[in-house]
Structure formats: structure tokens, C-alpha cells
Amino acid sequence: MTADTGERVLTQESALELLAFLVTAARTQTEEAAEYGPMRLLMGARLLAERMVDEVGDDDVLGGLVSEVAALEPVRTPTRDREAYLAALDALCERVADTLLAQAGRA
């Protein structure tokens, strides 16, 4: 649900798609290279963000975060340039926090 309108951002179909991704990714994670872990989680976040993009209205803070997550490349992993990867992920986490604070009226 969006903060402003309280409307659904997921249809039953897209919610099921996300559910399927999360459940099957849990299984594949038991056998995949560990470096794929954060990539799969971000792919799940991207799936959700893709569904949110058109529903954020004129909330610039939320819209910026959602657009950024929806545009994440689905093949990035932390192995080749770990420092840059972690720095980018930390920056994204900070924007998540900023967005949550703004939603709570504490920006």
C-alpha cells in the first residue's frame, strides 16, 4: 500500500509472481555461489519496485528510491569490486532509511 493513497500496488498476479520468486530463490540459494545471495535479494526488491513505480504519485522521495531500485541491473555481484559494491549498497540503504523517515514525517 502506498502511504498517501492506501491503494494496492500489487495485483494478485504480481504478488504471486513475487512470492514465486522468493520461494524458488530460497531453494536455489542452497546450491548457488554465495555471491548470488545479495543479487537475488535485490532482484526480489526490483520485482517489487517495478510494480510500485506507477503508484508512488508525486512523492519525490519515495519515487526516487523506487525508480532507483527498479533500475538495478539484475546481474551485479559483490565479488569483482567489493568495495564499490558495498559503498553503493550502503548508499541505497541510506536512501531507504531516508524514505522511511520521510514517510513517518521525520524527514
Place this chain on the structure above:
Amino acid sequence: MSQVGANPVYDAIRSRRVTRRMSSEPVDPELLDLVLEAARWAPNAGNRRLQPVRLVTDPDTLRVLKAVSPGMVPSPPAVIAICLDTRRAEEFGFQPGHRGLYVDIGTTAATLLLAAHSVGLGACPVTSFSRAAAARVLGLPDGTSPELLVCLGHPTDVQPATFSALTS
């Protein structure tokens, strides 16, 4: 190395790339037949042929297959599932999980990838999927396990970055 420039096989090996973004344009069935036929010519230990392949082009099936395949980055118009016939493997005396059976999955995949490239199709191998769910989606008989999915389609002009950092 002096023959490299005049060697189309070597050129194909060198120029093939994984295609992670494909258009929704359907693939000519004749091209798919050519790629499938290539699987029959893949190197295979003892010529036992324990790796059946299954072609999927039905859009609804493809959508569900993608949903249970976290590693499937493209939304392909066609997929070839390379499977393992574990029952026949047991009849030959293979122990479950024998490495050789999976080597032949690899040789089949490599041959399919090159065949796709040779007819101008993009291809993307996927190993990250739920075998249990994919077997249901594909309607495979008991004892036949999907082991590798090869997405096939027409490459888009822009491809995702290769595996590297979170941001480019």
C-alpha cells in the same frame, strides 16, 4: 593461430555472448528446429543420450517457467530445457549424481549455444531455477529432471552490464 581469421567455427566460439535481454519477437520455428537438431550432435559419453531436451514456446508456460527461475534474466520467446533421464541412467548403472551425466548436460548446452549463435539467435543458459517447480511446469515424467534452461530469442541492442559491481 594464423588460421583463426579464416575459421568460422573458431570465429563463432570467439564472438558468442550470453544474451540477457531479448525482444518479444517470436523465433522462426525453423531456426528453433535447427538449434534442437544440433543437440543430437553434441558430444555424449557412450552415445547413451540420457539428456533429453524439451522446447517451450507457449507464452503462458514461459511466463510461469520464468516465475520459478530466479536466474532467468531475459523474458525469452523460447526456452530449451536440457533434462536428465535418471531412470535410464540407473539402467546403465550410473549412481545418482554421477559427474559424467552432468558433463553431458554441459556439452549439450555448449553445442546449443553455438548453434543458436550460428543462426543469429541470442541465448542465455540458466541454472538457477527450482528443478521441482520447473518439472511440474514442463510436465516432465517422473525420473526426468530439468537441469539447465537455455533461453532463446532475438537480442536487443542494449544488453545489461556483465557481472560486476552494483553500479556501473
